[in-house]
Amino acid sequence: xxxxxxxxxxxxxxxxxxxxxxxxxxxxxxxxxxxxxxxxxxxxxxxxxxxxxxxxxxxxxxxxxxxxxxxxxxxxxxxxxxxxxxxxxxxxxxxxxxxxxxxxxxxxxxxxxxxxxxxxx
Amino acid sequence: xxxxxxxxxxxxxxxxxxxxxxxxxxxxxxxxxxxxxxxxxxxxxxxxxxxxxxxxxxxxxxxxxxxxxxxxxxxxxxxxxxxxxxxxxxxxxxxxxxxxxxxxxxxxxxxxxxxxxxxxxxxxxxxxxxxxxxxxxxxxxxxxxxxxxxxxxxxxxxxxxxxxxxxxxxxxxxxxxxxxxxxxxxxxxxxxxxxxxxxxxxxxxxxxxxxxxxxxxxxxxxxxxxxxxxxxxxxxxxxxxxxxxxxxxxxxxxxxxxxxxxxxxxxxxxxxxxxxxxxxxxxxxxxxxxxxxxxxxxxxxxxxxxxxxxxxxxxxxxxxxxxxxxxxxxxxxxxxxxxxxxxxxxxxxxxxxxxxxxxxxxxxxxxxxxxxxxxxxxxxxxxxxxxxxxxxxxxxxxxxxxxxxxxxxxxxxxxxxxxxxxxxxxxxxxxxxxxxxxxxxxxxxxxxxxxxxxxxxxxxxxxxxxxxxxxxxxxxxxxxxxxxxxxxxxxxxxxxxxxxxxxxxxxxxxxxxxxxxxxxxxxxxxxxxxxxxxxxxxxxxxxxxxxxxxxxxxxxxxxxxxxxxxxxxxxxxxxxxxxxxxxxxxxxxxxxxxxxxxxxxxxxxxxxxxxxxxxxxxxxxxxxxxxxxxxxxxxxxxxxxxxxxxxxxxxxxxxxxxxxxxxxxxxxxxxxxxxxxxxxxxxxxxxxxxxxxx
Numbered sequence: 135x136x137x138x139x140x141x142x143x144x145x146x147x148x149x150x151x152x153x154x155x156x157x158x159x160x161x162x163x164x165x166x167x168x169x170x171x172x173x174x175x176x177x178x179x180x181x182x183x184x185x186x187x188x189x190x191x192x193x194x195x196x197x198x199x200x201x202x203x204x205x206x207x208x209x210x211x212x213x214x215x216x217x218x219x220x221x222x223x224x225x226x227x228x229x230x231x232x233x234x235x236x237x238x239x240x241x242x243x244x245x246x247x248x249x250x251x252x253x254x255x
Numbered sequence: 256x257x258x259x260x261x262x263x264x265x266x267x268x269x270x271x272x273x274x275x276x277x278x279x280x281x282x283x284x285x286x287x288x289x290x291x292x293x294x295x296x297x298x299x300x301x302x303x304x305x306x307x308x309x310x311x312x313x314x315x316x317x318x319x320x321x322x323x324x325x326x327x328x329x330x331x332x333x334x335x336x337x338x339x340x341x342x343x344x345x346x347x348x349x350x351x352x353x354x355x356x357x358x359x360x361x362x363x364x365x366x367x368x369x370x371x372x373x374x375x376x377x378x379x380x381x382x383x384x385x386x387x388x389x390x391x392x393x394x395x396x397x398x399x400x401x402x403x404x405x406x407x408x409x410x411x412x413x414x415x416x417x418x419x420x421x422x423x424x425x426x427x428x429x430x431x432x433x434x435x436x437x438x439x440x441x442x443x444x445x446x447x448x449x450x451x452x453x454x455x456x457x458x459x460x461x462x463x464x465x466x467x468x469x470x471x472x473x474x475x476x477x478x479x480x481x482x483x484x485x486x487x488x489x490x491x492x493x494x495x496x497x498x499x500x501x502x503x504x505x506x507x508x509x510x511x512x513x514x515x516x517x518x519x520x521x522x523x524x525x526x527x528x529x530x531x532x533x534x535x536x537x538x539x540x541x542x543x544x545x546x547x548x549x550x551x552x553x554x555x556x557x558x559x560x561x562x563x564x565x566x567x568x569x570x571x572x573x574x575x576x577x578x579x580x581x582x583x584x585x586x587x588x589x590x591x592x593x594x595x596x597x598x599x600x601x602x603x604x605x606x607x608x609x610x611x612x613x614x615x616x617x618x619x620x621x622x623x624x625x626x627x628x629x630x631x632x633x634x635x636x637x638x639x640x641x642x643x644x645x646x647x648x649x650x651x652x653x654x655x656x657x658x659x660x661x662x663x664x665x666x667x668x669x670x671x672x673x674x675x676x677x678x679x680x681x682x683x684x685x686x687x688x689x690x691x692x693x694x695x696x697x698x699x700x701x702x703x704x705x706x707x708x709x710x711x712x713x714x715x716x717x718x719x720x721x722x723x724x725x726x727x728x729x730x731x732x733x734x735x736x737x738x739x740x741x742x743x744x745x746x747x748x749x750x751x752x753x754x755x756x757x758x759x760x761x762x763x764x765x766x767x768x769x770x771x772x773x774x775x776x777x778x779x780x781x782x783x784x785x786x787x788x789x790x791x792x793x794x795x796x797x798x799x800x801x802x803x804x805x806x807x808x809x810x811x812x813x814x815x816x817x818x819x820x821x822x823x824x825x826x827x828x829x830x831x832x833x834x835x836x837x838x839x840x841x842x843x844x845x846x847x848x849x850x851x852x853x854x855x856x857x858x859x860x861x862x863x864x865x866x867x868x869x870x871x872x873x874x875x876x877x878x879x880x881x882x883x884x885x886x887x888x889x890x891x892x893x894x895x896x897x898x899x900x901x902x903x904x905x906x907x908x909x910x911x912x913x914x915x916x917x918x919x920x921x922x923x924x925x926x927x928x929x930x931x932x933x934x935x936x937x938x939x940x941x942x943x944x945x946x947x948x949x
Contacts, residue, residue: 144296144300145266145300145303145304146262146266147259147262147263147265147266147304147307147308148303148304148307150259150262151259151262151307151308154259178860179861180860180861187303188299189295189296189299189300190296191292191293191296203421203422209421210420210421210423211423212423212424212425213422213423216303218299218302218303218306218318222485225485226485229422229482229485229486232421232422232423233422234422234423234424234482235424235481235482236482239303239306239307240303240306240307240314241307251428251432252428252429252432252479252482253423253424253425253428253482255425255428255431
């Protein structure tokens with residue numbers, strides 16, 4: 135079965151690049167440009183992984199993860215936070231909000247692929 | 256990523272524009288958190304995207320601005336004229352960084368601008384971490400390269416936080432990742448699991464120990480656990496600077512050591528000194544502490560050895576009187592009913608010990624039931640000779656060349672079913688040979704292969720077995736059947752019938768008369784008998800035919816006659832049983848969800864599912880009530896929902912035949928007596944769905 139990934143980032147070019155890459159890796163990709171928009175995609179559709187940027191207008195990545203974890207359908211799916219911070223503090227905050235893991239920007243394609251494989255089969 | 260650079264430049268220019276607008280606003284409204292946030296976010300995006308698309312100078316420059324605005328955002332510093340001016344200057348600089356390739360001049364400009372930041376705020380930290388990072392990673396890469404060829408052995412202990420499953424982590428993936436790194440043995444530990452009634456199924460109580468021999472750098476092993484290292488207990492220890500699994504005997508020793516519940520990394524240290532003797536030998540461990548884990552391992556080994564010994568041995572059989580088997584089944588049925596009663600009492604009583612006893616009893620009675628039913632199961636293969644013989648004899652007599660092809664004859668059916676199904680199938684085969692398959696000449700004229708094919712195929716389908724007889728003969732002449740039916744007064748000449756309805760006429764008792772019986776059989780002759788016999792076995796038969804292409808006859812039979820695994824549901828106050836094997840999923844309905852459905856179709860998980868509302872008065876003649884659950888049934892490769900009031904769970908059902916009063920409702924296949932003495936009707940989902948589809 136083709137897995138579906140929800141990718142949330144406010145940068146158009148990143149959305150294009152990562153969205154294209156994920157599709158090339160054989161995933162079905164849903165795109166949202168901020169947390170609010172991403173949250174609206176969580177309407178019961180099958181989504182197997184959420185990858186979200188941290189700083190976004192309207193609703194940031196941590197808020198999105200926190201809200202998504204409360205939805206029964208998505209309670210147990212992996213969620214990754216894209217972050218430019220190397221600080222452990224932010225990662226801890228993400229963990230507490232319910233993130234499965236994180237990915238530091240900038241990243242290479244292989245790194246993204248590897249991280250996805252860590253949480254999604 | 257290069258392909259996306261143009262898109263990035265376009266986007267970055269948009270950002271710059273918004274940035275300028277925001278700054279102008281900020282001049283008039285210096286404390287507005289929304290504007291400050293917007294600026295911070297743009298800097299953040301430029302930094303992140305810039306680095307992604309190779310604009311490193313832009314990225315590192317905006318990084319400083321991001322930090323600056325982060326502090327503003329958190330209220331650590333206040334926006335002042337100097338900061339606004341500085342940001343304007345930066346915007347101009349950013350424009351250059353976006354549009355031009357890096358140039359000495361601009362890099363210098365970046366540096367001089369950055370130098371001014373500390374003056375703007377006291378508390379900004381010089382952030383040179385990012386610059387150091389790549390150098391460090393190059394170093395580790397070099398180191399890793401040097402050691403790459405040499406395998407080392409590690410002991411790894413992974414004790415996940417009990418909450419690990421709640422953030423979407425699948426610990427099994429991490430284990431897979433470790434195992435993929437080299438040679439690895441894994442031991443799962445299931446200690447400290449709380450009492451069943453106190454156990455939260457969302458918590459993880461399992462931990463794992465590994466011994467891994469790998470060429471990978473230890474930091475890569477740590478990386479496996481990167482997302483869980485903050486919350487879970489992880490120990491990684493080198494136990495040998497060589498591949499511990501090189502010696503075969505080590506593997507067994509390690510397994511035994513890991514089986515010991517309180518093993519620690521220090522216990523494994525001895526391997527590094529290559530001492531062959533362990534402090535604890537496997538035998539001793541088993542005697543000392545017969546742990547659950549140890550028990551788990553032993554039966555597996557025994558099973559394996561059993562298997563190999565049976566292979567060598569001739570399978571010995573005992574002939575048993577069929578009557579004894581029947582009696583045993585009857586007793587098992589009684590036992591299962593008693594067990595249900597016991598479970599009921601235990602539940603009402605609430606005594607934990609009694610409940611757990613009743614559950615164990617249920618497990619045993621289920622095994623006992625399956626075993627005794629298994630004794631009665633016979634493969635269809637047993638009838639093969641009969642079929643083969645018939646095809647051979649009849650085709651010779653009629654001078655027709657026929658290949659008899661079979662598939663799935665290993666499919667098993669209850670002894671009683673097998674006994675009673677052979678006649679109907681023989682009849683169908685005879686029909687096919689006599690009236691289905693054309694003569695050699697006709698086949699030639701029609702350009703069909705000279706050798707005809709009759710296929711007998713059997714397979715499981717949910718709680719049923721399907722036996723299908725297919726021939727590539729002439730098919731059924733619908734007009735002919737219609738005429739014949741009119742002649743026999745079954746239908747009026749004016750009656751309009753669909754092709755399916757015409758085919759159904761073949762199963763009508765009056766369709767064939769004695770005069771039609773040729774030497775062998777007439778097409779359709781005795782099909783009413785075939786149908787009746789199959790229905791007596793709680794089965795059904797259907798016929799599909801295409802003129803000149805052939806005919807397919809599909810027989811559906813229940814696996815067993817007297818006992819099934821059922822699922823208990825409530826429709827109003829009454830209990831009903833749905834065969835468990837027919838169920839695909841149970842779906843909870845929202846209030847009024849069915850009322851909104853158009854034409855009895857509801858959308859479930861992106862699938863359009865037709866449903867039958869059993870809570871509707873037309874099912875049992877009572878008033879409509881709202882349904883709470885939809886039980887999705889597998890019906891001919893599709894899903895059909897049955898809406899019910901309540902779902903109560905699995906139930907072992909002993910089928911009792913229905914009395915005459917319910918004979919008309921043929922979508923009930925039987926009844927069963929529940930633990931509390933009440934009666935529950937068993938729904939035959941296929942018949943029910945067919946009935947309601949009409």
